[in-house]
Amino acid sequence: MKYSIPKTITNIESGWCPGCGHGIVTRLLAETTEELGISDKVIIVRDVACGSMQSGVVTYNNIGAAHGRTIAVAAGAKRIRKEDIVIANPGDGSAYSIGIESTMHAALRNENILALVVNNSVFGMTGGQMSPTTLPGQKTTSSPYGRDTSYNGNLLDIMKVLNTFDIAYLARGSVDSPSAVMKAKKYIKKALMMQQDNKGFCLVEILSPCPTNWGLSPEDSLKFIKEKQQEYFPLGEYVDKGGYDK
Ligand SMILES: Cc1ncc(C[n+]2csc(CCOP(=O)(O)OP(=O)(O)O)c2C)c(N)n1
Numbered sequence: 001m002k003y004s005i006p007k008t009i010t011n012i013e014s015g016w017c018p019g020c021g022h023g024i025v026t027r028l029l030a031e032t033t034e035e036l037g038i039s040d041k042v043i044i045v046r047d048v049a050c051g052s053m054q055s056g057v058v059t060y061n062n063i064g065a066a067h068g069r070t071i072a073v074a075a076g077a078k079r080i081r082k083e084d085i086v087i088a089n090p091g092d093g094s095a096y097s098i099g100i101e102s103t104m105h106a107a108l109r110n111e112n113i114l115a116l117v118v119n120n121s122v123f124g125m126t127g128g129q130m131s132p133t134t135l136p137g138q139k140t141t142s143s144p145y146g147r148d149t150s151y152n153g154n155l156l157d158i159m160k161v162l163n164t165f166d167i168a169y170l171a172r173g174s175v176d177s178p179s180a181v182m183k184a185k186k187y188i189k190k191a192l193m194m195q196q197d198n199k200g201f202c203l204v205e206i207l208s209p210c211p212t213n214w215g216l217s218p219e220d221s222l223k224f225i226k227e228k229q230q231e232y233f234p235l236g237e238y239v240d241k242g243g244y245d246k
């Protein structure tokens with residue numbers, strides 16, 4: 001286990017709320033790119049949502065994309081800078097709501113990028129509205145009586161959709177416990193190795209707490225992920241064309 005701070009992490013205070021998962025995902029990414037020796041080659045594409053508060057916290061080259069367009073912008077950046085490692089870092093609202101067509105078409109084109117999606121089951125930045133991954137019965141600011149699937153529609157499990165596509169890697173991790181965090185790191189690392197080997201499109205989704213908009217303490221938010229979110233969004237690897245485990 002590594003305790004030293006990755007060189008790409010600065011000492012600037014982040015804007016994330018206490019207990020937010022965005023910081024954990026950023027830390028995992030920083031550790032992983034350092035271990036692979038690729039930190040200087042990373043271009044990260046951030047959404048205007050809570051992921052944008054990564055700005056200043058890590059020293060990667062970065063592009064700020066319009067809401068929902070991180071994956072499309074990352075695909076474009078990779079096409080012109082093939083030697084670089086390009087990572088889109090949207091939230092679930094960005095990747096599965098306004099940006100769902102960018103996600104689907106980047107996957108259909110098997111673009112050689114990593115989409116690292118932080119799934120907190122709400123639109124975090126704008127005040128906790130219902131997103132495509134809000135759980136049935138989950139109360140949000142736009143579903144105050146709980147998500148009613150007969151009225152609001154069913155939730156979207158991207159693993160069920162993309163596992164039929166010809167892509168390189170598809171996995172879902174979580175940050176609800178130390179062991180889950182280590183597994184999530186393994187998924188991110190594998191996806192980045194695949195990009196280095198030009199295998200194609202990789203999507204890694206991380207179940208992540210948003211204590212502020214869930215109205216829960218940081219500790220109870222982790223329980224919510226384990227007991228509720230994972231019931232609808234099972235963890236694991238769904239597509240793996242890397243062959244690195246053999
Ligand atoms: C074109 C456009 N539509 C809507 C918005 C408002 N907006 C900003 S962030 C956001 C949702 C953020 O949710 P998510 O992508 O899940 O990220 P999170 O903040 O939860 O990490 C919305 C609707 C915007 N900035 N631009």
Ligand code: SF4
Nearest residue numbers: 016017020050124210
């Ligand atoms: S609103 Fe939620 S996602 Fe955004 S920084 Fe706070 S805890 Fe994180």
